[in-house]
Amino acid sequence: MHDTTRTREPWGEADKAAWRARQQLRRSYRELVLDRMQALAANFNVQQTGNLSYDPSRYPLFLIRSHDWSAARPTVLLTGGVHGYETSGVLGALQFMERDAQDYLGRVNLACVPCVSPWGFETINRWNPLTLDPNRCFYADSPAEECAALMQTVASLATPLLVHMDLHETTDTDNTVFRPDRAARPKFTQSIPGWRA
Ligand SMILES: [Zn+2]
Numbered sequence: 001m002h003d004t005t006r007t008r009e010p011w012g013e014a015d016k017a018a019w020r021a022r023q024q025l026r027r028s029y030r031e032l033v034l035d036r037m038q039a040l041a042a043n044f045n046v047q048q049t050g051n052l053s054y055d056p057s058r059y060p061l062f063l064i065r066s067h068d069w070s071a072a073r074p075t076v077l078l079t080g081g082v083h084g085y086e087t088s089g090v091l092g093a094l095q096f097m098e099r100d101a102q103d104y105l106g107r108v109n110l111a112c113v114p115c116v117s118p119w120g121f122e123t124i125n126r127w128n129p130l131t132l133d134p135n136r137c138f139y140a141d142s143p144a145e146e147c148a149a150l151m152q153t154v155a156s157l158a159t160p161l162l163v164h165m166d167l168h169e170t171t172d173t174d175n176t177v178f179r180p181d182r183a184a185r186p187k188f189t190q191s192i193p194g195w196r197a
Pocket of ligand 1: 082086135168169
């Protein structure tokens with residue numbers, strides 16, 4: 001295996017491929033997310049908006065929307081799993097839609113994408129398979145297709161957002177998994193000036 005810890009130059013394709021080869025599927029997007037989204041179709045409009053090219057059938061992308069969408073009401077967007085390993089955001093967004101969202105219907109339009117980075121969710125990773133941090137990739141012509149897909153979905157709402165709640169957490173594995181990976185990667189400068197950590 002290529003030893004990325006000895007690399008003192010920015011990762012090349014071989015380094016990225018070596019990192020990706022070490023990643024394993026550890027949980028099921030279908031069982032833990034898609035099945036719950038499909039169940040929400042009893043009360044919401046659940047529509048497929050695309051998929052990820054890494055594995056299109058494994059990673060379909062869905063938007064959950066309130067039925068009675070109205071231009072007269074403010075719109076609230078709830079997203080989770082931009083960092084797929086931040087599990088509480090994914091499960092929290094689903095739980096909110098299942099348990100609490102009904103309380104807000106009629107007052108706001110509600111849109112929810114609970115798991116923006118499903119490969120990261122399944123492999124419990126901050127990065128996507130291309131070793132990109134999705135939370136640094138929300139800009140035009142994004143190299144992260146998770147971000148391009150979400151931006152396209154938001155644009156399709158064709159309405160201003162009053163509130164966007166993007167659910168993150170600090171995980172126990174930040175110190176044991178993610179930071180060592182990042183530290184093994186010198187001159188990693190995937191950041192946007194002024195963007196939050
Ligand atoms: Zn995060």
